[in-house]
Amino acid sequence: MDPNSSLSFDSDYYQALNQHKGLFVSDAALLTNSQSASVAKLLENPKLFFAQFALSMVKMGAVEVLTGRQGEVRTNCRVVNS
Numbered sequence: 001m002d003p004n005s006s007l008s009f010d011s012d013y014y015q016a017l018n019q020h021k022g023l024f025v026s027d028a029a030l031l032t033n034s035q036s037a038s039v040a041k042l043l044e045n046p047k048l049f050f051a052q053f054a055l056s057m058v059k060m061g062a063v064e065v066l067t068g069r070q071g072e073v074r075t076n077c078r079v080v081n082s
Contacts, residue, residue, distance in 0.1 A: 011042070011049045018043060 001023055002013040013022070018040055022028045030036045042049040065073060072081050 011046060014039065014043055014049075 002016065005012045016022060017027055017031060030039045042052055067073065074081055
């Protein structure tokens, strides 16, 4: 997703987003949404970027999958399982 540094993890993809060169509309929304526009500030400080990314991964790891009557894991994300 990041042609400038495809073999390493860094903030280059988000730098590209900031220049309106992102691949996904959902990612571009990070910069246009007032609640998440502060993401641009993370690009100024690599240590802060990595620290915040680590916290985000911990939060994502705590998200529980909804199954049964609460939800489902879709075999195709665009279509509700039948």
